[in-house]
Amino acid sequence: MIEPFDDTYFMKKALNEAEIAFEKGEIPVGAVIVIDNKVIARGHNLTEQLNDVTAHAEMQAITAAANFLGGKYLKGCTLYVTLEPCQMCAGALYWSQISKVVYGARDLERGCINLKTKLHPKTTMEGGVLEEEASSLLKRFFVMKRNLN
């Protein structure tokens, strides 16, 4: 049987969010949160528009998912995010006790893996899903920004 709802399917939804950020002139990172194969929250980076360093895609998705579920813990949920989470977002994921985190591209400098941010023991993390797409969108954004300045 073909399973239509796999990691690639949901990462594409996160990439759609990243593209919306791109169009708004934001660093293009997008996220969705999924439970039982349903998207219950979406978010894209809005740090420029909101003038707020905390407005990362993941933070907004975490808040929206908790709002949808009516409880602050995201047990049974999976976060799909186009870029490896930073310390702040990984710290928020720690508190949420989310079951799984799937990211696209690595962030070697500011990502939670190399900075060793602690995740909750109940959380598993994997990466590399649609990595090329996520990474090339980011590269396009920074090339465009450089040419504008």
Place this chain on the structure above:
Amino acid sequence: MIEPFDDTYFMKKALNEAEIAFEKGEIPVGAVIVIDNKVIARGHNLTEQLNDVTAHAEMQAITAAANFLGGKYLKGCTLYVTLEPCQMCAGALYWSQISKVVYGARDLERGCINLKTKLHPKTTMEGGVLEEEASSLLKRFFVMKRNLN
């Protein structure tokens, strides 16, 4: 000359916020952000009321301060917070490039010091200001919660 605006003065403002959290049944942590001896933002923990793990005192104060300043970087600002920031809040402080962080009580298990969260190179941090007051408010809260359950 007596300096009325010292770390103790502003930490008392943060403790006031923590007491408001206490009265709402929230883990009592409070924060203020100060620039040029003026409080420009306040926040207290609202994770229960908002059903949101990201609603820590510091996160709300960072968002409010950026809103007040009209820019997302908190250069020249000092955060006073009654409890050592967690990974999420320290991660947000990293992005904000805030000049100084002053905390009250240590958080040995979930605080950013032992978990080695990276702060911005422009940020200095010190602790222990009104530590006893901050710590005893937290202890009172957890004793009360235990007795209620």
